Amino acid sequence: MTTLVPPQELAEVTAEPAVRRRERRPRRRRRAGLGWLRRWVSPLLILAAWQVLSSAGILTEDVLASPLQILATATELLADGTLQSATATSIGRVLSGFLIGATAGLVLAVVAGLSRIGEDAVDPPMQMLRTLPHFGLIPLFIVWMGIGETPKIALIAMGVAFPLYLNTFAGIRSVDRKFLEAAHTLNLTRRQRLRHVIAPGALPQALVGLRQSLGVAWLSLIVAETVSADAGLGYLINDAREFLKTDVIVVGLAVYSLLGLLTDTLVRLIERKALAWRS
Amino acid sequence: MALMTRNPRHQTPRPNRTDATEDGTGRSVATVTELHRSFGTTHVLRGLDLEIRGGEFVALLGRSGSGKSTLLRSLAGLDPASPRELTVHGAVSVAFQEPRLLPWRTVEDNVALALANGPLRRIRREHARRSLDEVGLTEKRDAWPLSLSxxxxxxxSLARALVSKPNLLLLDEPFSALDALTRIEMHRLVVALWKRHRPGVLLVTHDVDEALAxxxxVLVLDQGQVAAQWSLAVPRGRRNGDPQISAIRTHVLEALGVDAGTRNPRTERPTESGAA
Structure with missing residues (x-):
């Protein structure tokens, strides 16, 4: 054993790998940047081919409008405010459904996660219900609630509640008992343990659930609006279908995917901020 | 297994305390009388007696399964015990084998958390910084625990244990996972901190030489009781090669069931046959 190595030298030796890692990082980032550019090539080529086929008259407008036509329609729909009001209606539905479903999912997960009785009461029915494909409930929802806003919001809420419940419940249960014991020896109260140990410990898994549930929320919205709607993006698309206006349909679809992308990015940002300790 | 319950057994396993009236040096900080502890049909502690005085540094040795950890958990309040069996006077802190820092709180917040029920936030912060300063980690106060060696x-973990000025500090093999050089540094640090704060210390360890240093x-636990104990009169730092300490070392190893000739306390008992 080389006990004669002075502590400073030891520190240098252990510090070396970290320095090397820091040097390597920018190089990897540069390569990633190039790859990002390269990945744009084929989508742009497909877009160009699409435009060429449309301009040549091979791809007719009642099958699929040309990219330029779609762009023009989007500008038009934005100019007269149709797109904004339809989007606002759809966002409103998702927001209400998400808030109701997320609240239910979170509350149930906390009840089941924090107590044995809660688990026995909540978890079995939740596990049974989760196997139901929730889109299959649409006929029942229509029977119960008609075809207004309520069944749409209910469908979204159903879709949101389950992934959030399952992940948050699993997150609470996965909190390491050793941390709870440490909290106990620090004399933390029940509330403090919740705040400092259980909540942050369950957060990573809960955020996974949040991302899943937001994805399901948008999907549920699209399904609900396609089934029946008198306003919103789904109405815009259904109305366009009647007149074979494929350009409007594609604009509607593009807004759907943009909204999905937006919420996903939002959760990613929350993750990066809230889970900074993991890096 | 529920994480939090209202079951009173989970709410009050804290050792029964009396308030410390003075700084407590020389006074008993923990009294264990006839402590029995069993899991199912396995009796881990069988009428264990132990007293730890303020400012006293006690090392507890024993083979795996001798009840060391069980005793420490009882003293830490992690396992329930009746006031007749176990009394801790004043505050108790624990440093575990794995540091058990909350990875989602900064180093400073981890230390300050030990004072969560105490003074104002600003004062907690001040105490936490001072405590980190004592262990030489001031510059790491904003770091995430996962970034530490x-x-x-x-x-x-030691700073967190000491920031609340405990009367009893429980050390549960805190150095066993460290490399040999770091362990030597930690030994020096623990002795320095102990000299400054003077808590009663109970160090649970597998390492006979660590205990003797x-x-x-030094106590040896066997079959749920204190089988033997030695007081070490030789001052720290002069123990290496001291004949008195060497003699005690031989006795300790014997009490642990190790052939006194071997250097490794983890060697099997002579009565147990098998490969080395």
Missing amino acids: GGQAQRV LADR
Whole structure:
């Protein structure tokens, strides 16, 4: 054993790998940047081919409008405010459904996660219900609630509640008992343990659930609006279908995917901020 | 298994305390009388008696399964015990084998958390910084625990244990996962901190030489009881090669069931046949 190595030298030796890692990082980032550019090539080529086929008259407008036509329609729909009001209606539905479903999912997960009785009461029915494909409930929802806003919001809420419940419940249960014991020896109260140990410990898994549930929320919205709607993006698309206006349909679809992308990015940002300790 | 319950057994396993009236040096900080502890049909502690005085550094040795950890958990309040069996006077802190720092709180917040029920936020912060300063990690106060080395994390754990000025400090093999050099540094640090704060210390360890280097008193636990104990009169730092300490070392190894000729306390008992 080389006990004669002075502590400073030891520190240098252990510090070396970290320095090397820091040097390597920018190089990897540069390569990633190039790859990002390269990945744009084929989508742009497909877009160009699409435009060429449309301009040549091979791809007719009642099958699929040309990219330029779609762009023009989007500008038009934005100019007269149709797109904004339809989007606002759809966002409103998702927001209400998400808030109701997320609240239910979170509350149930906390009840089941924090107590044995809660688990026995909540978890079995939740596990049974989760196997139901929730889109299959649409006929029942229509029977119960008609075809207004309520069944749409209910469908979204159903879709949101389950992934959030399952992940948050699993997150609470996965909190390491050793941390709870440490909290106990620090004399933390029940509330403090919740705040400092259980909540942050369950957060990573809960955020996974949040991302899943937001994805399901948008999907549920699209399904609900396609089934029946008198306003919103789904109405815009259904109305366009009647007149074979494929350009409007594609604009509607593009807004759907943009909204999905937006919420996903939002959760990613929350993750990066809230889970900074993991890096 | 529920994480939090209202079951009173989970709410009050804290050792029964009396308030410390003075700084407590020389007074008993923990009294264990006839402590029995069993899991199912396995009796882990069978009428254990132990007293730890304020400012006293006690090392507890024993084979795996001798009940060391069980005793420590009882003293830490993690397992229930009746006031007749176990009394801790004043505050008790624990440094575990794994530092158990909350990874989602900064180093400073981890230390300050030990004072969560105490003074104002600003004062908690001040105390936490002072405590981190004592273990030489001031510059790491805003770091995430996962970015620390094993030795650094263990030092933060010590800072967290000491920031609440405990009368009894329980050390549960805190150095066993560290490399040999870091362990030597940690030994020095623990002795320095102990001299400054003077809590009663109970160090649970597998390492006979560690126990002999640090403690005032060495206990050997066997079959749920204190089988033997020695007081070490030789001052720390002059123990290496001291004949008195060497003699005690031989006795300790014997009490642990190790052939006195071997250097490794983890060697099997002579009565157990098998490969080395």
